[in-house]
Each structure stands twice: as C-alpha cells, then as structure tokens.
Amino acid sequence: MSTAPVDLVIIGAGFAGIYTTLHAQRRGLTTVGIDAASDVGGTWYWNRYPGARCDVESLDYSYSFDDDLQREWRWSERYATQPEILRYLEHVADRYDVRQHYRFGERMLSADWSETTHTWTVRTDAGSVVESRWLVMATGSLSAPILPDLPGRDTFRGEVYQTAAWPIEHPDLRGKRIALIGTGSSGIQALPHLAAAGSEVVVYQRTANYSVPAFNRNIDDDEWLAALADYPERRRASWNSLAGSPWTSHPVPFHEASPDEREAVFEEFWTRGGVLFAKAFQGLTGDAEINAAATEFFERQLATLVDDPHTLADLTPHDHPLGTKRICTDSGYYQTFNQEHVHLVNLQREPITAVSERGITTSSTFREHDVIVYATGFDAMTGALTEADIRGRDGRLLRDEWKGGPTTLLGIGIPGFPNLLSLNGPGSPSVLSNMALCSEQQGDFALRLIDHCAQTGFTSAEARWDAALEWTEHGRELASRSFFGSTRSWYTGANVEGKARGFLPYIGGFRPYIERCDDVAGAGYAGFVLSEH
Template identity: 55%
Template sequence: MTPRPGVDLLVVGAGFAGLYALHAARTAGLSVRCLEAADGIGGTWYHNRYPGCRCDVESIDYSYSFDPGLQDEWEWSERYATQPEILAYIEHVADRFDLHRDIELGTRVESARFDEAASEWTVRTSGGEAHRAQYVVLATGALSDPVTPDLPGVHDFAGTVLHTAQWPAEEPDLHGKRIGVIGTGSSGIQAVPELAERAAELTVFQRTANYSVPAFNRPLTAEDQERIRAEYPERRAVARRSGGGSPHEAHPRRTAEVSEAERQEAFERTWRTGGVLFSKTFPDQMSDLEANGYARRFFEAKLAGVVEDPRTLDDLTPKDHPIGAKRICTDSGYYAAFNRDHVHLVNLRREPLTRVTPDGVATDRAHYDLDVLVFATGFDALTGTLGRMDVRGPGGATLADAWSDGPLTYLGMHVPGLPNLFLLNGPGSPAVLANMVLTSEQQVDWVVDLVAGVRERGATQVEARADAARAWNEHVAELADRTLFPQADSWYVGANVEGKKRTFMLYAGGLGTYTRVCDQVRDEGYPGLVLTSRAG
C-alpha cells in the first residue's frame, strides 16, 4: 500500500496526553496526525466503563490547564468525577479545539521503522496503511494493556466473563446474578460496592489486601464553582511545583516531631480530603518505616470502625507492604459492602484458587457458584503496550531489545537507538505517581520545544545518548531506594505480570523536581541528547 503523505509529527494514542500533543504540535505550526486503536477518543477513560469507575484525583485538578477559557467554562459536577463525565470532558476538549479532524480512530499501530537516510519513521497499522512522519510520539498510556491471568479452566466458564478495563459500552444486566470478582486493586475496590447493589450474591476473591481511603465525594455547588475559578491560577502554580501534581502540601514537620494530638489531627485532615493524598500527610511518610507505621495504625483504626466481622476485618487488613507503597485506592463504600449478608470475601492466601469451572470458581476448600466472572486484574503497566509494538530503529534495533533487561530511557521520554521517537508518561518519568494530565502537559511542551530547537539548529534527528540513559536509570533507581515504594510487590515494579523483570519504573522525585530537571537539560543545550543532520 502506498504510504500516506508524511507529517512532521505522528501521535499514537488519543487519551489526555495524545490529544494535548495533537493540539500543542498544531499550535506550534507542525503538521500532525493522531492514530487511535479504539473506536473513540479518551484512552483509559474510553475503555474503563465498569460500575463505580471514577478518578482518584480531584476533578478540578485532573483537567487541562493550558487554556484559561477551557478551565473556566467547564464545570465539574462532583469532587471526584465518574468515567462518563471525564469522557464527556475529553469529547468537549476535542470539539472545542477541532481535534477530531486530525484523528484516525480504529487504527492500531503494528510496527514502526526508522529510515536514517531520510530521517523519517514509517508507521504501519493493522489495516495495512503506512504513515510517514519525521517524529513519532507514543502516547499509548501507562495503563492500557489489560492483564487477564491464565487460570486453569478459565476458558471453560459457561457464564459471562468481563474485565474492568474492557467493559462493554452497553452495560450488561447483572441484577440478580451471582457475581465473582477476581482482583482487589483500584478497579475492583471501586466496582465492588456497585456490583453489591445488583448481585444476588457477590463473592470477592482477594489475593492481596490493599489500602483504600474513602473518597468523601460530594456534588460541587455554585459557590464551589465560583471559588474554584478564583483559586485556579494559584492552585495550578502550586500543583506544578508539587510532587504529585496537586495543590496538596505536606505537614511542615516530620511525623515523629509532633504530638500525638497534632499527628492525629493531620491524619484526620488528609483522610477527610479523601483518597491518595493520605499517603502524603507528612513529608517522611513514604521514606521512613516508623513514620509510615503511624499512618498504617491510623488506617487500621478507621477500618476496624467499619468492618463488623473480625475474620473479614483481619483478611481486609494489609500486612505485606507499607501504606502507600502500592497506590492507595479511593473508594465509596468498599469496606462497608462486606457487612452485607450477600457479599463474601475469599482469602486466596488461605484457600488458593485451583481452577475455574464451567459454573464457578473452585478453591482447595470450596466451590463458588457463579453466573458472572469479573476480572479486575489490572495492567501490564508502563511498558506493556509499548513492548507489543514492533518498533525498530536504524539497523533494526528494537524497543524490545533495548528493554530486555528492564526499561531504559533518558528523562522517561527518549530511548537510545530510536531517534526522533518520544514517549509520554513512560518508564523513568513521574507518570502515575503524579497527576497524569499535568505530567502530560509538561512532557508535551518539552517535546514540542525540543523539536523546534532541533530545527533551529538545522538538525534532522535527535536521540538519547546511551550513557545518559544509563545514568538516568541509575538516578531513578536511587530516588526509588530512598522511598518505601520498592518494599511492595506492586505493578509499579511489574510484579503483577508473570516473567516481567522487577524494577521500580517511575521517577519518585516528584513532578516539580522533574520539571526543573527537564528545564535545566533544555537550558544547557540538551547535553544528554545527540542532534545530527541527515548528512551526519
């Protein structure tokens, strides 16, 4: 098939990051096209339609900041927006900035090849089309490759099988059904209360207990909307300087330096704020195990005040990792659901799952009859989707080869051996440790500035130095080792994917520090990158 007319920049993925990349590149005067595998835009917010799905970052923060008019005109209805509202917002942004005209839906990228002589990528799709571009931006999402465990007998199940990350667009009728949920990460914890309302019997199969903090969600009033508009400029400025991309600021003193009363008050304040911010109450909470213990005991006291059955309480209490070392989940009634007579918890550490049968799930102690089986088993995070693309640089060097011993990047955006290719929210960047919308804006702006800088210098290719990438990976690992994150078998280290090399994949220094590092690299003339001309 004849290649399509070339563009300056090709974006793969039409979620938050990809859409902003499309807008920013167009604004900078670049010709740009966006390819999206799904039949609609939105990325994770297009696919994750399970009951109870909502963001664990406050709506007013989990939104674009690049346009004040957009910021002021959109009114979020709740503190923590649901999936339908987030998707409606994304559609509004695409309409407002006329993005659809440069997006091709239902177009899955299969491979990409770099022609060094032409300084050009050829990207081929599942439909057989070939797209040419000088630069490629992979905005494929950190959580976009669902994992379904290959359980014995899983293909024999005669009932309905669902995955939270591939939920049908047309809501299935689950009322009065016997539902089983495998997985108690974020999606499972959000789905369980909703499924409990519909099911005749709900059985939750838990391998690992996770920490979850109530969302304390509520509608946003007219007074809230007025206050939000007034506070936005300062709120955004504080968020960009912060570690997590939100305006939260930790308590000014370390956990053990305050009185018990002050400590309890601080924990109660972030607890009532809701969700993931509880892990950031004190500045040493994620770096000092003793400090973390105070937060863990506070959580356990809260949990004991909700769950009535002592054995269920014990099973729901995490024991194998510090609080926050896995991302704290955000729920609306998860723990209270287990007080209901028709909701049951199966601790798979006590009674291991042996197989899926045609009519349910068997453990080594019992059989659980089911009509519906829901997998809430997460993603091959950060590298999964990228690793499944056949991406080859000059001489045939592949992304898979470059990452055979774990992901290697420079600044989380560049891979040695793959010129003119940029990752957004990839391994080695803050990504999911921060507000993904603001991290996307920061990285896109940096990439677009870099492309302009390359052109100003008369160069046609830009590539990370291998030594700079190795140094960056060492820096990322060093930062992680200063925290408690590596003490958990989490998807941050790939522990949920069989055979995946375990390494902490994220930049733990915070969004504000990461932004300063990237700005310094730019101001110093990109010392970790090699800029060459086609003739070079």
C-alpha cells in the same frame, strides 16, 4: 493504504495525545493520530466499569493551558466519574477540532526507523502505512490490560468482563451470581455497584490493599465560584508541587509533633480522602515510625467499617507499607462486605485451582457463578510500548531491548530509537503525579525538542546511552531510599510474570523533574545526540 509523509505520528488519544496533537497543529506541524478506540478518551474510553472514578480532584485533573477552557467546563463532583471525564475530553476535542487529525479504530502494529531518511514508517491493523519524521507514543501508563493465567480460564460459559475493557453498553447484572477477581483500584471501585446488582458476589482477593474513603461530594455553586477565583493560585501551587496538585504535607515534621497533633493530622488527611492520606507527614513512605503510626490509624478506621472479625483480618494489608502501592480511593468498599450476599475469598489461604464451565474452584471448594469480572490490572508503564513491534537503529526491537528493564532519558528519550518520544513513560513522574498536568509538561518537552531540531537543521534526536543509564540509575537510587523500591507492586513490574523488576516511575517529584527537563533543554538538549541525515 499509504498517506503523504507527516511531521509526527501520535499514538494515543488520551490527555497526552490530545494535548500534543492540538499544540503541534498550533506550531504548523502536520500530524496523524492513531488510536484503537472509536473516539478520544484514552484510559477513560476503555475503563467504563461501574464505579470508575478519578482519584485526583476534578479541579486539578484537567488541562491548565487555556483559562477560558477551565472556566467554561463546570465539574459536578469533587472526584469526577468516568462518564464526566470522558465528556470533558470529548468537549476538548470538539473545542479544538482535534478529531480531524486522528484515525480511530486502528491499532499500531509496527514502527520501523530508517537511518537513510531519518523517518519512521508506522503500520496499523487496518492496513494504513504512515511515514513520519517523529513518532510520539502517548499510549498511557495503564493501557495494556492483563488477565491472570488461570487453568481453564477460557472454558467458562457465563458472562466474562474485564474492567479495563468494559462494554460501551453496560451489561445487565441484576440477580446474577458474580465473581470479582482482583482488589486493586478498579475492583475496589466496582464492588459496591456489582453488589447492588448481583444476587451474590464473591470477591477473590490475592492482596489486601489500603483504601481510604473518597469523601466525595457535589460541587455547589458557591464552591465553584470560589474555585474559579482561586484557580490561578491553585494551578501555580500544583505546577510547583511534588505531585501536580495543590495539597502539601503537614508543615510540622512528625517527630516534632505531639501525639495529639499527630492524631489530629491523620484525622484531617483521612477526611481529605483517598491518596491524600499518604501525604499527611513528609517521609511517610520512607520512615518506618511514621509509616507505622499511619498504619495503626488506618487499621483503627478500618475496624469501624467492617463487622466480621475474620473478614476484617483478611481485608487488612500486611505485605507492604502503607502508601507504597497507590492508596485506593473508594466509596463504600469495605462496608459492602457487611452485606450477607457479599463474600471474600483470601487467595493467599485458598488459591484458585481452576476455572470451569460453571464457576471457579479453589483449593477448598467450588463456587458457581453466572458472571466473572476480571479487575486484574495492567502491564504498567512499558506494556503499551512493547506490545507493538517497534524497531529502531540497526533493527533493534524495543521489546527485546527492555527485557532487562527499561532505560530512558527523562522517560522520554530511548537510546537506539531516534525520534521516538515516549510521553509519561518509565522514568517520568507519570502515575506518581497528576497525569493531566504531567501530560501537558511531557507534550511541551517533546514539541520543544522537535522545534529545536527544525530550527537548527537537525533531523534526528536520540538519547545517549550513558545519559539514559545515568538517569535510569538516578531514579532507581531515589526509589531505594524509600519503601517503594522494595515493595512488590505494578510500580516495580511484580504483577506481570517474567517482567524485569525495577521501580518504573520517577519518584523525585513533579517540580524537580520539570526543572531537570528545563536544564536539559537549556543546555541544547544535553544527553541527546542531534544529527542530520
């Protein structure tokens, strides 16, 4: 089924896709949006697992482009749950009539660039064929879930669920023996809810992660009214920050603070909750002494939450510096292990050897389960771009081009792939920032580039190889100055077998990145080759 050519095809209907679609329409551009889901939401459509919650405060994790929108939507909690965030995105889609531009329930299979016409031809699994001048990949940083390659994995005859593709109708897990594999953010959030339902829960942990309580709360009317009054300043601070939120590190450097002041600062940032703990002092993820002090504080807090000393030891991270894997945000995760029916299996000591019809066998024992829940993460940053057959100039396949690691200009332009614009891709701040504001910034840059080409008569824009190599190397060099670059994590692709290692997001900060993008645009999109067919 072919349709009339359009100005741009947008893949994805999450924060970035919705924003880009509605602002493209405001510019008079014709668009077709494509998403495999049945409705808008992106990651918040798929990740419906019990306990799913954002680790950025609701007041910040929302669009800033329309003051009426941010005042009319009333957030109920400090950290919104998945259902509330999904309702918000549905509300935005309703308010701006976004759905009319989307084809839901279709997955992009391939995209091919024509050097003759300077257009992309996009094909989906529903048989749709769309020709477009521009291809905008708003596919998200964490949208290609992975499963572990366990012997016998598919022989299990009980119920199997994946946190990243949770059923719309929540399964009834009451009284069942549940295996939870994975203790990243999704597993940490899900465990207390699984424990409340199951008769027994066994957690299979490969790597202990740092998690800080969310200290979540409902937003009462007084707090909401105060937030509305402060919204302009809050947004100004967020747009000028390093991570897209208004919170900054303690103003007194760690090495100038007294021991009592350091303790007070760590306590303050601990009670702020979650990822904010890593912002306590500047340099926490690059200075060994600061990191050691933060780690020691964390371990003291953890010891108050877990009763059994052996479980405490297994839950204490030892393989990476604090903050170099995104600190998780939990609501009662560690305390759940104090319940008699919840057990922890340390896979470093007792690896899984097989999954069978009735359960899981490790190197030391067999455990019978009724349910297996996989909370095993994503092929982050690149997976959603490489799973489709995207062919650029001279038939180059993006999957092959990135076998040695991605090369991008600003995370948006890809050499050899004209008119393909990747939003929140590798080389952009993305997962190290507030994705709501980052999605606005990314969509704006893409549309400004499209406008510039239309106004100047150019029909294609392609990142120059030298400019992209320079940007990619710049990002790697910045990462090497911190502990991030040497830590095995999904930031570096270490969670995917065979994936090239390298720090994927841009670590230089949200505001500095915006300024770099503005410089590129102000110089007539320096680093891009603009041409006409």
